[in-house]
Amino acid sequence: MFEQREKTELANLGEFGLIKHLTQHIKLNQKSTVKGVGDDAAVLDFGNKKTLVSTDMLLEGIHFDLAFTPLKHLGYKAIQVNLSDIYAMNGTASQVTVSIGLSSKFPLEAVEELYEGMLLACKKYQVDLIGGDTTSSKQGLVISVTSIGYAEEKNICYRNGAEEGDLICVSGDLGGAYVGLQLLEREKQVFLSNPNIQPDLEGKDYIVERQLKPEARIDIVDLLAKLEIKPTSMIDVSDGLASEILHITSQSKKGCKIYEEKIPLDPMTVDTAREFGLDPTVCALSGGEDYELLFTIKQADYDKMKHDVDISIIGYITEESAGNYLITKSGNIHELKAQGWNAFKSTTA
Amino acid sequence: MFEQREKTELANLGEFGLIKHLTQHIKLNQKSTVKGVGDDAAVLDFGNKKTLVSTDMLLEGIHFDLAFTPLKHLGYKAIQVNLSDIYAMNGTASQVTVSIGLSSKFPLEAVEELYEGMLLACKKYQVDLIGGDTTSSKQGLVISVTSIGYAEEKNICYRNGAEEGDLICVSGDLGGAYVGLQLLEREKQVFLSNPNIQPDLEGKDYIVERQLKPEARIDIVDLLAKLEIKPTSMIDVSDGLASEILHITSQSKKGCKIYEEKIPLDPMTVDTAREFGLDPTVCALSGGEDYELLFTIKQADYDKMKHDVDISIIGYITEESAGNYLITKSGNIHELKAQGWNAFKSTTA
Known part of the structure; x- marks a missing residue:
């Protein structure tokens, strides 16, 4: 190290x-x-x-x-x-x-x-x-x-092209980069308090890599071209799912409903988040740095990609006046807010 | 302030x-x-x-x-x-x-x-x-x-197109931005030692502006187009005349001779440099931040621009083996060296 x-x-x-x-x-x-x-x-x-x-x-x-x-x-x-x-x-x-x-x-x-x-x-x-x-x-x-x-x-896919009824899709899984960061920061503190203790990251390779060595999803761009799907809007997940989806809906002058149970989470992200007392869904919504692609497609394109396991459909676009909501696993309805990483408030140290 | x-x-x-x-x-x-x-x-x-x-x-x-x-x-x-x-x-x-x-x-x-x-x-x-x-x-x-x-x-003018016999030209005047910086730094020290003393920059507007508010020379690009001159090579003066001319000659695999008496200096630059015990020519050669354009033209193009007072011809391109030299006002010959501002050694403040 x-x-x-x-x-x-x-x-x-x-x-x-x-x-x-x-x-x-x-x-x-x-x-x-x-x-x-x-x-x-x-x-x-x-x-x-x-x-x-x-x-x-x-x-x-x-x-x-x-x-x-x-x-x-x-x-x-x-x-x-x-x-x-x-x-x-x-x-x-x-x-x-x-x-x-x-x-x-x-x-x-x-x-x-x-x-x-x-x-x-x-x-x-x-x-x-x-x-x-x-x-x-x-x-x-x-x-x-x-x-x-x-x-x-x-x-070219802009952020402002989403239409009512479009399906909201996201590649890969979310929240891992944020949980990986928590792990690295904890091990840093341990190291600082006792430099003889080596960092314990064993078995956590995936989420540590999500934080330290993310991969931009050119493969998804290529896949969409191959499937002949042009997303109606697209954005990358740098600040957290909630913040990104709100960029799409506000620029498209639409609303959305997304389903907590559909948000893709890696089991290691879920387990490690819980170790830290964090809600894995919140990590996905507000953690950021996953660099996955979030995009909307016409319903007619659904058949073309329903077999692709690396893309999850997590909700759909509504009219603007219907607002932006998350439906939780227990059926509760929460308004989506951009609590994404605020560069002028919380900073990593 | x-x-x-x-x-x-x-x-x-x-x-x-x-x-x-x-x-x-x-x-x-x-x-x-x-x-x-x-x-x-x-x-x-x-x-x-x-x-x-x-x-x-x-x-x-x-x-x-x-x-x-x-x-x-x-x-x-x-x-x-x-x-x-x-x-x-x-x-x-x-x-x-x-x-x-x-x-x-x-x-x-x-x-x-x-x-x-x-x-x-x-x-x-x-x-x-x-x-x-x-x-x-x-x-x-x-x-x-x-x-x-x-x-x-x-x-497009690259740095590597200068040919033997080409004339070396520079727009505007040089060294002013560097001398302006010396002035501002002196007044800062005065202010720090006694905040009741207001900075004394009176009558020094030109060189202070050269430092604080340089103007990129789009007018020279337009003028060259109007005169139907395509420079054989061109670079902007950000690090100092010596450093820039050596970029041109090394990339063009040529040498150069430039004449001290031909280097354009504003009288205010000369006077203020001397106040600081600086050689005005050295300020032009190594000061930097003038953002003038340095370029080479074919001799055949000389007639087209000989009447333009805002462009000075300061020397000519030689073969590579002849080296890079400055001929001083007293007729001495000095090898040109890039003593330009070294970002890793000398820093302002």
């Missing part, structure tokens, strides 16, 4: 030396990348398709804790989080830019690890790293990623 | 509330903007032109000092700095995304001021603000901007 490695000081390399060092292994694969790193701007060519652009910022102490986040995982996740937004438009991601703010006490080897994780994600998701900015930071580590992609105009 | 204003706490607004509040006045003007803020990604359409992308990160304590940087100016500058990179490709900037990390103690009014400056720059330079990310920061203010633009393929 806190192993010792050889260290090279960044100050000896300088900004240009560091950029050269880090970017020497970048390979460009995308036809649309005309020019990558090395000039004032990258040059792209999307022909007649629409270009998609999304950006996210990750700050130490807010979005990640270096005490339990391996840098390689962090780099990987920083890219994923961003690609997920392009996939949530039903698009194909093709390029990313990466800006990093580093403490000058950060050794080169640490930056290399971070970059290694980023390049691994780029390779896996077939996107080109085309540029960025590297600077020193007086405080913590800062990572800002912008992703670029494309789509045929007719295939 | 440190006036008191009404304050609204960000925590009461929440992330979505803040985004909604800040983005409500954004107007989209670019034909290429299909969808701006409000979905997972923005959607752009560049038809058959090439798309240009550039990104920069500004960190408090490294790139700016809030003690003497008005937030509106900071917002304005953050956009400029980025657009400058698109212009340095001989392109047209069309969109920007903005990610901001804010301390939760930052009042809403301060964020509004920052945003106001950004939107003012967007309006002036006719670019659309199409998205971004807003999050809390445990440390200082963090701003990351990505700009997007376009150009016809035949018009």
